[in-house]
Amino acid sequence: MRADARRNHERLLIEARAAFAEQGADAPLEEVARRAGVGIGTLYRHFPTRADLLNAVFQEELAELLHRSRELAEADAPCSALVEWLRALIAHAGEYRGLAHALMSASHDRSSALARCSDPLRAAGERLLGRAQEAGQVRADVSIGDLMQLTNAIALAAEQCPEDALLADRLLSLTLRGLKG
Amino acid sequence: MRADARRNHERLLIEARAAFAEQGADAPLEEVARRAGVGIGTLYRHFPTRADLLNAVFQEELAELLHRSRELAEADAPCSALVEWLRALIAHAGEYRGLAHALMSASHDRSSALARCSDPLRAAGERLLGRAQEAGQVRADVSIGDLMQLTNAIALAAEQCPEDALLADRLLSLTLRGLKG
DNA sequence: ACCTGAACACCGTTCAAGT
DNA sequence: ACCTGAACACCGTTCAAGT
Secondary structure (H helix, E strand, O other): OOHHHHHHHHHHHHHHHHHHHHHOOOOOHHHHHHHHOOOHHHHHHHOOOHHHHHHHHHHHHHHHHHHHHHHHOOOOOHHHHHHHHHHHHHHHHHOOOOHHHHHHHHOOOOOOHHHHHOHHHHHHHHHHHHHHHHOOOEOOOOOHHHHHHHHHHHHHHHHHOOOOOOHHHHHHHHHHOOOEO | OOHHHHHHHHHHHHHHHHHHHHHOOOOOHHHHHHHHOOOHHHHHHHOOOHHHHHHHHHHHHHHHHHHHHHHHOOOOOHHHHHHHHHHHHHHHHHOOOOHHHHHHHHOOOOOOHHHHHOHHHHHHHHHHHHHHHHOOOEOOOOOHHHHHHHHHHHHHHHHHOOOOOOHHHHHHHHHHOOOEO
């Protein structure tokens, strides 16, 4: 890749991250391009779809979340570790308004970059869930897919009620009481 | 109201219902107007916002749901009645793609017609929840607000995965196990 | 090889003119 | 009093021309 192209790529990522955090995951792409000092066409050349751009922005956060999951996988209490992990996912989704919705929309479209982005999260969650189930702390008939869908749905609901800071916690607790095996 | 205005009002409601059912709650308003044989300005005159139009369309469904809640309020098993009611809400949201999201977005804006539209639903749910709690079948610390948020979130998640017809059922069951007092 | 931005498409919303 | 639809605004996306 040419030096100027690489530079544009980096600036686009930086500005996209800022714009998504400030204005939500549906921030105007035109503004991302403007802030990065490039034409809108250049943005599309580097990231053909919004999902591609979101995906690229979240690679960094994704690495952090996966790191956290490896820590939790060695915790003493498998069930608490799983719950901690789900809380971390909700907190992450809460940092970008509209992200929970984007992830949800993308989840059933396997060709989307954003859908692939949550595959490693799913795998990490599966390990934590498996441990909690083997320890007999979580029912065997709970699937990681259902659990992550529900987590995402809770994040989305919480996002709509920013004035109720504890909503996500309460909804998650309500849900988790149903996990106990 | 002038006769032609009343007629336009009715035709707009009929076509809006059809368009929302076919294309989702974010169907182009221009098309609703076209199908109703009126100018787009007339649609805006009768329904200044999309939420007003959605609200008007759902008044009929709302009456049916309230009727159902009164039947359930006399059922023998208060907890099953509550669950039945939540299932009915999810089924209703599922009939119009995007409705769950619209309801969720509107829920924190008290001035929206759509938010007021769910007030009677909330009141009906509160009666059913109260009966189940008095019978000792549901924990006392569960609120109808949280329960409806969660129900709506589940409806939204289910809508994104139409290929998994049982998703809503499973997520609701998972949640409901946490209710038992 | 990459970038630019004008151009096009689409939809929401308003409002001056018409009936 | 109500209706109409052109006009404007906004944003996403493409692509011919430029470097």
